[in-house]
Amino acid sequence: MNQLKVGATPESTTGLLAGVRVEAPARLHLGLLDLAGDLGRRFGSIGVAIDEPVLDLTVRLSHGFSVEGAEAARVARYAESAARVLGLDRRIAENVAITVERAIPAHAGFGSGTQLALAVAAALARIAGARFDAAKVAADLDRGARSGVGLTAFERGGFVVDGGRGPSSLVPPVLARIAFPRGWRIVLVMDPGLVGSHGTDEMEAFKSLPPLPPERAAHLCRLTMMKLLPGLVEEDIGEFGAAITEIQEVLGDHFAPAQGGRRFVSPAVTEVLGLCRAAGAAGVGQSSWGPTGFAIVPSAKAARALVDYVVMNCHTGSDLQFLITQGRNRGALITPLA
Structure with a gap:
C-alpha cells in the first residue's frame, strides 16, 4: 500500500489538510405522502433534523488505512x-x-x-481539496433512494418536505425547508432490543404492501399542506402535532402488515406513546421503520415532566431509553484539524 505524508511528492499531493472533523445530525422520518406513484412521482417525505443523537467523526492523514469506533466495517465501505x-x-x-x-x-x-x-465523503473531499456535491454523492452511494430528508438534514438541517422520486430525479427535490421552533422539544423513545427494517428486508416490505389508495395519498398531502406546515410556520404546536399524529395513524395502518400487525414496531414503544398522548403530548409517532418513537412537546420543562410521567406509569418500558432532543436548524459542521 502506498504511503502518503502531507507535502509529500509528487506535486499533486501537496497542500492537503492534515485532517477534518465532521459532526452530522440524525433525522426523524415522519411520514410518506404518496406510495402509488400514479402521478409520475413516488414517496414524498416529511422529516426533521435533530440535535441528538449525532455523528461525530474525524478523518486524518495517516500511514495506512484504519477505522476505530462504531460501525467500522460500514465506514470502511463508505x-x-x-x-x-x-x-x-x-x-x-x-x-x-x-x-x-x-x-x-x-x-x-x-x-x-x-x-x-x-460525512466520510465530505471529510475526504475537504482533505483532498476536491469538490463535494452532496446530492451527487448521495445518489452515487445509493443514499436517499426514497427520501431526501437525510440529505437536507446534512446540508441545512431544519424541517423538510420533499417531492419524491420522479423519472429524472437525482435525489428527491426539496419542496419546503422550515426552521423548527427553538422552544419545542422532541422526546425520543428508543428500544435497543429491536432494529427497524433495512436493506433487502425494507425493499421486500415495500413490495409486499398494496398500493396506497389515491384518496388516502390526497388526504396525507392535504394534511401536510393545510395543517402541518401552517402549524409549523405559525408555531401552533397543537395543529402541528395533530397533523403529525394523523399522518402517522394513516401510514401506520397501511404499513401494519409489514410491521407485525401493529401500528408501531415495538410493543413497549407503542405503550409509551399511548401514555404520552394521554399525558398531553402534542403529537406522537414512529420514525421510519422504527423502532424509535417520538413525542412532540412545547418546552424542555414539558419534556422532562413527560419522561418522568412515563417512567412512573409504563409497565413494559424498563428496557427502553429516553432522550430529550430538539430540532436542528443547521447542517453538518465540517472543521479542519491542525
Whole structure:
C-alpha cells in the first residue's frame, strides 16, 4: 500500500489538510405522502433534523488505512466508495485514519447510513481539496433512494418536505425547508432490543404492501399542506402535532402488515406513546421503520415532566431509553484539524 505524508511528492499531493472533523445530525422520518406513484412521482417525505443523537467523526492523514469506533466495517465501505465517486487519488483514501467518536444508532429510524456516508465523503473531499456535491454523492452511494430528508438534514438541517422520486430525479427535490421552533422539544423513545427494517428486508416490505389508495395519498398531502406546515410556520404546536399524529395513524395502518400487525414496531414503544398522548403530548409517532418513537412537546420543562410521567406509569418500558432532543436548524459542521 502506498504511503502518503502531507507535502509529500509528487506535486499533486501537496497542500492537503492534515485532517477534518465532521459532526452530522440524525433525522426523524415522519411520514410518506404518496406510495402509488400514479402521478409520475413516488414517496414524498416529511422529516426533521435533530440535535441528538449525532455523528461525530474525524478523518486524518495517516500511514495506512484504519477505522476505530462504531460501525467500522460500514465506514470502511463508505470510504472506499466515496473515494471512487469523488475521483480521489487512491493514495489519499488508502492512507487515512478514521475515528468515530460518537455514532448514530443504526437501523433505529435515525438515518444513520446517509449521515455516515456523507460525512466520510465530505471529510475526504475537504482533505483532498476536491469538490463535494452532496446530492451527487448521495445518489452515487445509493443514499436517499426514497427520501431526501437525510440529505437536507446534512446540508441545512431544519424541517423538510420533499417531492419524491420522479423519472429524472437525482435525489428527491426539496419542496419546503422550515426552521423548527427553538422552544419545542422532541422526546425520543428508543428500544435497543429491536432494529427497524433495512436493506433487502425494507425493499421486500415495500413490495409486499398494496398500493396506497389515491384518496388516502390526497388526504396525507392535504394534511401536510393545510395543517402541518401552517402549524409549523405559525408555531401552533397543537395543529402541528395533530397533523403529525394523523399522518402517522394513516401510514401506520397501511404499513401494519409489514410491521407485525401493529401500528408501531415495538410493543413497549407503542405503550409509551399511548401514555404520552394521554399525558398531553402534542403529537406522537414512529420514525421510519422504527423502532424509535417520538413525542412532540412545547418546552424542555414539558419534556422532562413527560419522561418522568412515563417512567412512573409504563409497565413494559424498563428496557427502553429516553432522550430529550430538539430540532436542528443547521447542517453538518465540517472543521479542519491542525
